[in-house]
Amino acid sequence: MSLSEITAKIEKEENRVGRAVGSTKLIAVSKVQPDERVEAVLRGGHRLFGENKVQEAAGKWPGFREEFSDVEVHLLGPLQTNKARQAMELFDAIHSLDRPKLANTLARLVQELGNCPELFIQVNTGEEPQKAGILPSDADAFIQECRALDLPIVGLMSIPPADEEASLHFALLRKIAERNGVDGLSMGMSGDFERAIAQGATHVRVGSAIFGARDYG
Numbered sequence: 001m002s003l004s005e006i007t008a009k010i011e012k013e014e015n016r017v018g019r020a021v022g023s024t025k026l027i028a029v030s031k032v033q034p035d036e037r038v039e040a041v042l043r044g045g046h047r048l049f050g051e052n053k054v055q056e057a058a059g060k061w062p063g064f065r066e067e068f069s070d071v072e073v074h075l076l077g078p079l080q081t082n083k084a085r086q087a088m089e090l091f092d093a094i095h096s097l098d099r100p101k102l103a104n105t106l107a108r109l110v111q112e113l114g115n116c117p118e119l120f121i122q123v124n125t126g127e128e129p130q131k132a133g134i135l136p137s138d139a140d141a142f143i144q145e146c147r148a149l150d151l152p153i154v155g156l157m158s159i160p161p162a163d164e165e166a167s168l169h170f171a172l173l174r175k176i177a178e179r180n181g182v183d184g185l186s187m188g189m190s191g192d193f194e195r196a197i198a199q200g201a202t203h204v205r206v207g208s209a210i211f212g213a214r215d216y217g
């Protein structure tokens with residue numbers, strides 16, 4: 001699908017559920033994609049991208065940023081504390097804040113660097129052991145903890161279990177956000193972004209539907 005087809009689907013869903021057109025941000029997930037595909041989407045005028053790995057983004061985006069200075073890149077994948085400094089320098093937002101140790105490291109780095117990307121707290125709504133994210137029952141306390149550290153928490157993020165109805169997880173994430181006064185909801189991927197919009201997503205993260213299948217070679 002082309003980027004404009006995805007954008008049209010997003011607008012259609014916003015209309016259908018009575019949301020303002022343009023209230024959902026489309027993060028084009030460029031992880032693993034060849035540079036030519038990413039560049040084509042940049043030339044098409046899109047400026048908001050998502051990556052999964054610090055190292056991969058470090059090799060790709062400083063170059064693109066020279067030509068496309070208004071580009072915005074978000075980190076979506078898990079972040080190790082020893083890469084936190086590099087991540088803070090590379091990304092405009094981090095969607096994978098998921099544990100106290102990382103929150104403390106980021107808070108320390110904010111003091112040193114003087115600024116911080118926007119932060120989304122990842123919630124493991126399906127309570128899957130192999131998946132990152134704070135457990136739903138720990139989310140309220142963790143949000144408070146991050147706020148006490150003066151971290152700029154702008155939203156919550158989740159990746160629902162592959163074999164469950166995503167809408168239930170999106171609704172749970174929204175509920176946690178609402179009761180904590182958090183505005184942003186990063187949820188929905190290629191297969192379920194419309195359902196995420198219906199549940200209030202402010203950021204959808206769409207990769208393969210825009211760029212084609214990823215070739216992990």
Ligand SMILES: *Cc1c(COP(=O)(O)O)cnc(C)c1O
Binds near residue numbers: 052077159207
């Ligand atoms: C890869 C990835 C996406 C995009 O997945 P698609 O199914 O290709 O749209 C979204 N969010 C996260 C966290 C990802 O790792």
